[in-house]
Amino acid sequence: MRSASKFPVTKSNDQPAELLLDAQKLTVNYGEVQALKGASLSVQSGEICGLVGMNGSGKSTLFKAIMGVTPAEGQVLIDGQTPTQARKLGLVSYVPQSEDIDFTFPVSVRDVVSMGRYGRLGPTRRLKAADRAAVDEALERVDLLDLAHRQIGNLSGGQRKRAFVARGLAQGARLLLLDEPFAGVDKRSETMLVSLLRQLRDAGAGVLISTHDLANLAELADTAVLLRNEVLLSGEPGAVLAPENLVRAFGMNPLGGSGV
């Protein structure tokens, strides 16, 4: 059973948990808009952390600040490395919210998944047999081998999400950042993604996942973070998602009921 302490994760292989994401006091301003204010959070190996907050609460901004793709005050360490180093070393894989991805880009599904291997390639930038095998295995695990030749934009929404998760699988990243991977996906894709995330978690990865699916969060995540441009609360999902906390985060209880 998982405890409700700050670092509640017991990994299945009983290895001591490692701090894979340490984000401290992240502040992001877009001109006049303060999208993120002093947000701190951590994710350990063997932990799925659910990021919850209403539209505009800064979830996507937090992912971008962690990846170092938007200017932020504060400090981020990914497996002890700066975001730039971590990206170079392939330690982190980021699946942006669909709206942030250019699907007209002329690359195939296999190309997208192969990008997960780029950090490992030598100066020739050529995929070796082991890279191709890792790409095939990742495609197989998300059931996209048959569609590997398709241009990425010619997949359905759920299939696209699976393609980007496959890129993270092929990469073997220690930390996965998934911005609303369940938005617009059907039950089959969702079940496949959840099962993959659990396998990765059990193999020692850390996962930070934003979702609006509050009803299923306690089942999926080991920890939860409630965001309203600042971190309101973090800890065990059942406690974080208590009605009074949801009212603070959303101004109402999105799960229904009287709220407080």
Ligand SMILES: Nc1ncnc2c1ncn2[C@@H]1O[C@H](COP(=O)(O)OP(=O)(O)OP(=O)(O)O)[C@@H](O)[C@H]1O
């Ligand atoms: N490039 C930008 N320029 C100016 N303001 C921005 C920009 N990106 C986001 N914002 C603003 O920053 C705030 C946080 O946005 P963000 O996209 O991080 O929210 P979110 O929690 O991901 O929302 P959603 O659930 O709708 O995806 C919002 O007020 C948004 O309007």
Ligand SMILES: [Mg+2]
């Ligand atoms: Mg967002």
